[in-house]
């Protein structure tokens with residue numbers, strides 16, 4: 001069975017580069033135009049050009065989300081925009097609106113993925129889009145492994161499945177809670193995550209949640225234990241959600257899922273807890289395995305379980321390493337001090353730890369790195385590489 005593509009989100013160029021370096025086979029990004037997550041996206045056409053060149057140099061891919069639900073005044077601009085993307089040699093677009101699907105198919109040669117916003121839950125719907133000329137369908141998150149097997153058996157269309165990240169309390173995005181509560185449109189990238197706010201619950205005018213706030217949200221998806229099944233079923237692309245997430249999140253997820261896919265390929269899969277532990281360093285929300293088991297009970301919901309803890313483990317990124325002086329220049333992300341033992345995550349290497357020695361700033365010993373984005377130098381006998389991540393566990 002061919003190895004599935006590992007598809008990561010990227011909210012900016014830096015995250016895209018780190019995702020690809022740390023093991024993603026492809027990234028999906030939104031542009032300023034026609035992307036649902038307008039707030040999560042700051043890719044100009046120049047950025048897309050750079051992203052595509054960077055990815056192609058590594059023999060990897062970049063898909064562009066063009067999944068806005070367009071209004072009348074936006075229709076005329078769609079074809080010129082798609083032509084610009086085609087000229088930039090992007091590897092595909094992700095679309096939900098029938099008018100954009102039609103224009104892209106009729107007037108371009110772009111690879112077209114049908115967005116999860118279309119809530120496709122069966123092979124008839126997959127084959128409908130495939131017959132219309134669409135290359136790939138991003139299936140609804142609300143499917144079990146058994147349903148995915150059946151769909152795969154009944155179609156030749158490429159299939160993409162979400163394996164990690166936020167879940168909606170509605171069928172992916174088909175929700176107006178955010179519009180109602182905060183006047184922010186979830187279907188135009190403005191979701192305020194109102195389902196995760198704290199509410200009081202009443203029955204017959206009597207408050208029944210006591211002092212514990214009530215939420216409508218579900219736990220985030222983490223499908224580590226189902227990746228082998230998805231691989232064996234022959235799912236073409238495994239997708240991670242979260243274009244608003246941090247660089248550390250993107251790198252850690254790419255690193256962990258890439259390691260798991262490598263291990264499956266080699267037939268040497270470790271205990272699932274090993275991969276779960278790797279993910280814990282970058283996560284700050286409660287997880288569940290979504291709908292894959294077929295049991296859709298309260299265990300995948302948050303209700304009154306907040307589970308939010310600030311994650312301070314991301315300490316810095318290596319910018320340069322001088323082999324002669326054995327000094328590493330670090331861009332700081334969180335406070336760390338001389339004497340601390342920290343873990344180093346490096347693309348395609350096992351994790352290892354180092355002890356922080358003297359810390360210098362502008363040539364003077366400071367022995368503490370306090371401020372995000374300041375640059376400090378540490379002595380390190382072990383060779384570090386640009387883009388290595390230092391983190392505290």
Ligand code: SF4
Nearest residue numbers: 168169175186194195
């Ligand atoms: S408010 Fe919650 S359920 Fe509604 S679109 Fe946003 S994440 Fe989904």
